[in-house]
Amino acid sequence: MNIGIMGTGYVGLVHGAVLSSYGFNVTCMDVDEHKIKQLAAGISPIYEPGLEQLIQRGIESGTLSFTSNAQQVVQTSDVIFIAVGTPSKKDGSADLSYVRSVVQTISNHLNGYKVVVCKSTLPIGSSSRIAEQLNGALQASGASFRVDVASNPEFLRQGQAVSDALSPSRIVIGTNSDAAKQMLQRIYATQIERKVPVLYTNAETAEMVKYAANSFLAVKISFINELALLAEKVGANIDDIAEGMGLDSRISPHFLQAGPGYGGSCFPKDTEAVVDIGKRNGEDLLVVQAAIQANKKQKQKMITKIASRLSFNGKLRGRTVAVWGLSFKPDTDDIRDAPSRDIIQGLVDLGATVKVYCPQGMRQARRLWSELNGAIHYCDSEAESAANADAIVLMTEWAQFRNVDLAAIASNMRGNRAMFDLRNMFAMNTDVQQLFSYYGVGTYSEPKVYSLQEAK
Numbered sequence: 001m002n003i004g005i006m007g008t009g010y011v012g013l014v015h016g017a018v019l020s021s022y023g024f025n026v027t028c029m030d031v032d033e034h035k036i037k038q039l040a041a042g043i044s045p046i047y048e049p050g051l052e053q054l055i056q057r058g059i060e061s062g063t064l065s066f067t068s069n070a071q072q073v074v075q076t077s078d079v080i081f082i083a084v085g086t087p088s089k090k091d092g093s094a095d096l097s098y099v100r101s102v103v104q105t106i107s108n109h110l111n112g113y114k115v116v117v118c119k120s121t122l123p124i125g126s127s128s129r130i131a132e133q134l135n136g137a138l139q140a141s142g143a144s145f146r147v148d149v150a151s152n153p154e155f156l157r158q159g160q161a162v163s164d165a166l167s168p169s170r171i172v173i174g175t176n177s178d179a180a181k182q183m184l185q186r187i188y189a190t191q192i193e194r195k196v197p198v199l200y201t202n203a204e205t206a207e208m209v210k211y212a213a214n215s216f217l218a219v220k221i222s223f224i225n226e227l228a229l230l231a232e233k234v235g236a237n238i239d240d241i242a243e244g245m246g247l248d249s250r251i252s253p254h255f256l257q258a259g260p261g262y263g264g265s266c267f268p269k270d271t272e273a274v275v276d277i278g279k280r281n282g283e284d285l286l287v288v289q290a291a292i293q294a295n296k297k298q299k300q301k302m303i304t305k306i307a308s309r310l311s312f313n314g315k316l317r318g319r320t321v322a323v324w325g326l327s328f329k330p331d332t333d334d335i336r337d338a339p340s341r342d343i344i345q346g347l348v349d350l351g352a353t354v355k356v357y358c359p360q361g362m363r364q365a366r367r368l369w370s371e372l373n374g375a376i377h378y379c380d381s382e383a384e385s386a387a388n389a390d391a392i393v394l395m396t397e398w399a400q401f402r403n404v405d406l407a408a409i410a411s412n413m414r415g416n417r418a419m420f421d422l423r424n425m426f427a428m429n430t431d432v433q434q435l436f437s438y439y440g441v442g443t444y445s446e447p448k449v450y451s452l453q454e455a456k
């Protein structure tokens with residue numbers, strides 16, 4: 001079977017590489033020719049553990065290829081996956097311009113029966129509209145064939161995308177077409193044999209499962225983050241609270257890690273999009289709206305917390321803050337909607353000198369946060385960023401931060417040597433807490449008064 005994938009972002013690339021490892025003939029297509037050249041040379045444009053090796057193996061075995069020739073992909077594929085981005089528009093609704101463009105491209109080149117599979121996260125009803133558009137055009141042109149369209153949302157997590165695609169938590173197949181269903185069963189045969197649960201439903205339900213899952217997880221995070229703020233006030237410990245709650249299997253311990261707020265390429269845009277879909281259908285999704293508001297508040301609270309411990313007259317002029325971690329989570333170089341962006345902006349606005357270090361996120365930050373160039377200083381290591389700093393803000397829980405020589409780092413800092421551990425990485429480590437004026441999230445700590453000479 002020949003599989004075409006339109007869009008080589010996270011989802012297209014990981015999915016394509018995994019399918020090629022199962023022996024399918026996969027061609028990945030993208031309008032970004034630079035990306036295609038890189039990929040054809042076996043270079044992954046994104047940092048994702050295991051992905052580059054998988055791409056190289058696919059190329060070597062001849063099952064994976066890359067092109068910017070859409071016509072060739074459409075015409076040689078039995079199944080075409082749509083995996084282009086669906087970012088947020090300013091009003092929160094999903095920007096479907098990439099989807100529209102790719103559907104038009106598919107429509108222009110159709111030459112026989114195919115199954116078109118929507119992998120992108122799409123507003124409810126999109127797959128059916130795509131089917132209408134494609135089949136309407138075929139009918140108008142007098143073609144003697146039709147296409148089937150299925151919704152097959154993706155649930156992979158960045159940082160563990162390859163293993164998630166190899167062993168997904170579930171496969172959701174939304175279609176009324178038996179032919180499309182059978183084609184997808186063949187594609188996922190390996191996972192189905194391994195007893196991965198499969199949900200067969202209609203396209204609208206499949207599309208909504210994706211928004212429901214992401215917004216529920218976002219609600220869970222905002223819930224624990226709000227309780228973390230309260231825990232700090234009342235002398236309770238949020239990590240213990242999360243453990244105590246999570247031991248109830250109805251609640252589950254997952255996604256109860258308090259932090260600086262959720263970010264990334266999915267939760268922020270998908271929560272906004274589902275609220276927009278609700279409004280268009282006359283339903284106010286109040287719980288999701290509250291999660292979005294709480295997430296904004298959380299980031300602001302982190303800025304206020306840092307400023308209240310470090311500031312002089314509410315300002316941070318003269319203070320130097322080292323930020324560890326820019327990516328929205330560890331093991332990815334993705335900085336889309338990362339909480340670090342808003343928190344760094346808040347610190348810069350208060351006058352702080354901000355030095356940043358991230359194991360993988362700095363290349364993207366230099367490129368995408370150009371407005372911050374000049375306002376922040378990029379460093380080559382944790383130690384360089386913290387040298388002579390008043391505080392470290394641990395923004396993202398990269399595992400390597402556990403292995404740095406924190407005693408040496410603390411000895412090169414100044415003032416009260418504050419550590420704002422926004423991921424509670426060292427919340428159980430009393431040695432680390434003795435090296436710094438330590439502040440976790442949702443962990444009670446006595447306010448410490450900044451004791452060094454005030455900034456000029």
Ligand SMILES: NC(=O)c1ccc[n+]([C@@H]2O[C@H](COP(=O)([O-])OP(=O)(O)OC[C@H]3O[C@@H](n4cnc5c(N)ncnc54)[C@H](O)[C@@H]3O)[C@@H](O)[C@H]2O)c1
Binds near residue numbers: 086
């Ligand atoms: N990133 C994730 O972890 C993740 C997980 C599950 C679902 N999703 C969903 O999958 C979709 C893709 O997300 P992503 O993060 O992989 O996207 P992305 O923004 O990283 O990449 C999209 C790619 O599509 C390409 N593209 C745009 N227009 C095109 C066209 N007309 N033809 C061919 N290629 C085109 C772009 O050049 C880009 O390389 C989104 O709807 C997203 O919500 C993402």
Ligand SMILES: O=c1ccn([C@@H]2O[C@H](COP(=O)(O)OP(=O)(O)O[C@H]3O[C@H](CO)[C@@H](O)[C@H](O)[C@H]3O)[C@@H](O)[C@H]2O)c(=O)[nH]1
Binds near residue numbers: 258
């Ligand atoms: O207990 C938690 C768990 C996560 N986060 C934050 O939530 C965000 C998202 O994390 P995660 O869900 O691990 O990353 P993503 O790669 O964005 O994956 C989510 O978004 C994808 C795109 O839709 C889905 O496919 C995945 O199932 C869904 O988990 C990150 O900023 C995390 O730091 C927390 O603050 N606390």
